[in-house]
Amino acid sequence: MLFLISSYLIFQRRAPKGHEGEKKNRRFFIISVLLLWVATDWPLGLLGASYLASAHMLQFLIYTMAVAPLFWLGIPEWMARRLAGRLRLYRLMGRVAQPVVAGVLFNSILIATHSPWAVDNFRTNQFGSFLMDFVWLIGGLMVWAPIVSPITEHRMTSYPGRMAYLFLALGVVPAVPAGFLTFAGFPLYAIYELAPRVHGLSATTDQQLAGLVMKLGGIPVVWGTIVALMYQWTEVSRAESVAARAEKNALSQPESLDQSNTEPDQ
């Protein structure tokens, strides 16, 4: 975490002129790294890796709904362009940021990493656990790229499109595995079913809680963003209509002036 923050700060020192004081970005980045730490380290990391399906789901939620968007918001555009250029990721990022590709890939990751087979095999060892966390983070970055990518041309332009994308990619599809978890008759994951109980929480109740976290946990983020986008849209439309009216007035005024000037001559 320290490495991430220190490299960010060092990189920011090399900002081009006029981009030095991006305090807002810095704040977002540091919050995202801190959240990454919370999700990875003790106690949530340990509980999610070995004991509770609900903790596992909370980790997933933090990675994809908080760390990923804040990470994007924390990176200024010049930095993103420079990094994408140096790492030769620009084209790949552009392709992955296409809404259909991003939505489908994210939801494939979601379904694959929550399948009983994947959880029972990857969560039992440290490397598998790390891999799963990493894939979640990448999935989160992918799904948020069309909305908040620092590279402007990778973002979706239409407001209704962005809202529809958020609703479909982050609101609808995750409800399917969440439903499986909530309404399954038996614990789906052996690793959590056979772990010593934490605070007397039974395996089935824990799984139902995990389903609820998956289903409801993302709602404030998704709907909060949709509301913010809607507000932004109305503001932009209002500004556009004001500008259009002003332009119209500006165009019509000289004509009327001309008319008033010509009238006496007639």
Add this chain to the structure above:
Amino acid sequence: MAADEALLHNFSERSESLSRPAALTDFPVSSKRPHGGVAQLVERFGRIEEARGSIPLTSTPKRKIVQRPSPYRTIAVLIVISLALFACGVSSEDKTYSGMELDEPRPMPDPILIDTQGQRFAMRSDTQGSVRLVYFGFTSCPDICPVHLEQLSNVLDRPGMPPNIKVLFVTVDPETDTPGVIRNFLNQFSVDFIGLTGSKEQLADVQRQFSALVALAPSDAEGTPNDLGHDGRVFAFAPDGLGRTQYPHPTRQTTWTRDLPKLAALR
């Protein structure tokens, strides 16, 4: 051989004159007169095609054409893999029981121990007509015992489970596990679970009768006793008094749910 070459020679000449368009008649196909051979025929045809424009006239370096897979195909493959992984959780086997089946059914022993009320309790005679799930453990066990008992408690609480199932918890640590301690421990899972104790020798003998590994507290180099090591299996006996399956740690709830109704029906 010579006849074949002559035939090809004629064919090449004919095909050239037929396929060469009027505008291309003066195109220098070859400085020499063709003298036959399949290779030459191909070469000539290629040149004509070049002249027509279907093949580039200038010789360009050979480029390897890499056909990139469509992103939609990749996505479709990913979806299929994801669904397959999700479906991996569900599998079916053609065994009678999901637990560890024994080669030969074994009759249940009938030792007499002390229950949590302080009364004599005959393990087989006092549980006639029920499925008996016998487990040897101790109340301060940190992992296996609570998990087994929690699993059984959850499974037995399920609707549709047969009522004639008795869980017999036999302590392997009689010094610590008094009847009261056992009762308090079992009540965390179910008030219906039966707790049993006895003397150390008696309990070791009962474990042998059930073919369980006798619990031991191995000491380290300094002579300090470590945690008790004990058999993690649940020994299942049907109402007919025969044991056909055993359930090691870990046993999943789906396994219990599949097997217990079958065992309960064996009267």
